[in-house]
Amino acid sequence: MKLDDLKVSCSSCSLSELCLPRGLSSAELNELDNSIEHKYKCERDAHLFRSGDPLRAIYAVRSGSFKATVLTGEGAEQVVGFYLPGELLGLDGFAEQQHTCNVIALESASVCELPYPDFESLCGQFAGLRKQLMHLVGREISSGNRMLLALGQLNAEERLATFLMSMSKRFAERGFSPTEFNLSMPRHDLANYLGIAVETISRLFARLQKNGLLEVNRRNIRIVDAQRLSQLAHERCVPVTGISP
Amino acid sequence: MKLDDLKVSCSSCSLSELCLPRGLSSAELNELDNSIEHKYKCERDAHLFRSGDPLRAIYAVRSGSFKATVLTGEGAEQVVGFYLPGELLGLDGFAEQQHTCNVIALESASVCELPYPDFESLCGQFAGLRKQLMHLVGREISSGNRMLLALGQLNAEERLATFLMSMSKRFAERGFSPTEFNLSMPRHDLANYLGIAVETISRLFARLQKNGLLEVNRRNIRIVDAQRLSQLAHERCVPVTGISP
DNA sequence: CGGCTTTTTGAACCCCATCAATATCCGTGG
């Protein structure tokens, strides 16, 4: 669904410090604003794009959340990422000018659309935009590598802890509580993403709750003992506390 | 070791169709050549860069091969990729201007070095270079996603088959035989990359050989039955044109 | 309510890791 009436403005967007506009001059920002003409809204389970679709635009999540999946030849699905407001969708399409994964809304969500030709030309003009693009591209690559590390080196419990700490951090970056949040994905997608069976996820949540690290109520998560959770996740640094100075 | 005497020239490089120079005009190629002043040589087991190092340059593999690894807090190593001639190293560093993985030579190898500031400025000047960079960046992201798919959905045998088919294709792109090649990595690194124990890798090679799919002699691999290997790897059949059911 | 999806809980099994030992390769120097 196209919502032309809902004009988007990067200059006044609360996500600009996470998204493409970060660090842009006001001149650059204006040009970017001129190119982002559309805002798309997706209902739950709707595809933003599919593997094989031509790369027509890149998208920034504005509200809601998405999952990205790839399929085996037999149609088995693998979730390869979750995307929150301010994060970019479609970078995988740079390889062959067509998407290689499916992006699906986990809940009602909306995105800002930046047509690829505009994007390409803006990147030629503005060093600041290039820099921020490279920043976000590097994050995509690095986070993929961290996921490979988790799948290869961590057991099921450690993977779940790592995931929760990472979500906590991402929620905090967006101004939400790092200690209590609602996951937007069903157990099924979470399990698939972490390479664990749904039943195991349930058992792990139960165990972490019994041991006093979490309080879990369906998709609502409250981190009770961030320190121990962080240890489980094999992190070195002190976890977020949720207490503001 | 810096080898200033060995002047590199993209214009005359046999890898140019795989590497950054692909699709560049001769003017662009000249500028690129001017920036790539150094060629580094790495002996086996030498680090090209380490996680945490500042992003000083990006590198293109010229000869030999590399592995990229990330480490857990405890120092456990996860191999996240192997790199062949013509492939780019260092893209992960775009995120925070410093590398997030370790890159280590698997054998005597050499790379072309493109200092990051030069790279940045060339990207501003030349649309062709930007396009090819985006192409290679997209490949990095897509190949990471394919790896997640393999780790999440395939069993040990299928993962190994997938890996071998992928290597076969990459060797073919570089003008080598797709059916017989030498792996440059020890079983240890291969096993780690695929998330499988070394012993299992050995047993799988033995089984694939017994079943007539492969001939294996240590690191030398001969693909005897590419069709069945490809089926094991769950690869989609080549799209058939002009046939409607 | 009633039919659906989502989540939880229980029990048995299996793929693959782990431990242990042997075999083979390769570089080095006598």
Added chain:
DNA sequence: CCACGGATATTGATGGGGTTCAAAAAGCCG
């Protein structure tokens, strides 16, 4: 050249973490 020693690879035996199968419980919503 060949013997030696460490790295690399193969092979065998055993066990466990997590999957799979089965079913009930809990939420959601018309």
